[in-house]
Amino acid sequence: MASSNNSKIISKASPHTIMKFKLVEEYIKAWAQKLMLNSSCYGLVFIDCMCNSGVYTYNGETVEGTPVRVAKVLLDVARTYPQKQVQIYLNDNSQEKVDELKKHLPVDEGNFKIIVTAKDRDELLETIGPQLYGRQHLHYFLFYDPYDASINWPVLIPFLRNWGEVMINHMVSATIRAITQVRREATKEKYANTYLTDFEKLIPFGSEKKAYEERVEEIIQVL
Ligand SMILES: C[S@@+](CC[C@H](N)C(=O)[O-])C[C@H]1O[C@@H](n2cnc3c(N)ncnc32)[C@H](O)[C@@H]1O
The missing domain is CATH 3.40.50 (Rossmann fold)
Structure with a gap:
């Protein structure tokens, strides 16, 4: 113990x-x-x-x-x-x-x-x-x-x-791996807050590294 x-x-x-x-x-x-x-x-x-x-x-x-x-x-x-x-x-x-x-x-x-x-x-x-x-x-x-x-x-x-x-x-790879598996609302909200976008718009990033990288670039521009 x-x-x-x-x-x-x-x-x-x-x-x-x-x-x-x-x-x-x-x-x-x-x-x-x-x-x-x-x-x-x-x-x-x-x-x-x-x-x-x-x-x-x-x-x-x-x-x-x-x-x-x-x-x-x-x-x-x-x-x-x-x-x-x-x-x-x-x-x-x-x-x-x-x-x-x-x-x-x-x-x-x-x-x-x-x-x-x-x-x-x-x-x-x-x-x-x-x-x-x-x-x-x-x-x-x-x-x-x-x-x-x-x-x-x-x-x-x-x-x-x-x-x-x-x-x-x-860890970019962790998000890309996990995003299509997310079911819990709290987890969806966590991703939405991290990437400053609706969760549904993040789903394509699960399979597409380039789309993910473009989104990160957009966030950097906003900040
Ligand atoms: C990846 S570890 C940090 C490793 C550390 N920076 C190092 O390099 O040795 C993450 C830590 O964050 C703590 N943690 C998780 N959520 C937190 C929160 N909301 N506020 C403060 N600490 C938190 C966890 O207890 C864990 O110890």
Whole structure:
């Protein structure tokens, strides 16, 4: 019983998931170093609004996930630039996962602060988003990494309109595979919200990758 509960908190990672951790870690390292060299940058904010427990298992070994890797990278950066601020927001709607995550994070230092919460992603982003307007000296990076195809665009708007970066991890192949099988109204609504269109209009994308890609291009134009 205890071990099955533990596997809900610490999931197994597949090789491509581990590659995702490494890619985000390397990207953040380069992003932070470049920005900190800029005199108009007073600080960095990293947000993982669906961050999981920070650790995974792979072939019986413990593997660190994105939030733990990024926290370690940004601690190094904060120590190199003590006059600039580094803030990290880590959030997951599972209290048990964030309790596990806290065991693996570095502790705060003068200019380095981690804020860990167990809320719904929308609640967190609705709080942080409006604070970004008029704060050009603060550079933020939002990592939006759901398990499923759900993207709530309205809460992302402030992040897309200010000086920062948004990385959305979205599996195109999962949608193409699943879309023709969807029966539940709630799931249809989720897809309609993600692709900003009526569900019925999405059905052709199930078989046609090109049509899907064109729709994504249209959404990007709208935003
Ligand atoms: C793909 S995992 C995140 C992996 C993590 N970003 C990493 O790279 O290590 C998705 C996480 O989102 C969390 N989640 C799902 N729905 C959520 C919501 N509405 N608000 C906050 N977290 C949510 C799940 O508990 C799960 O841990």
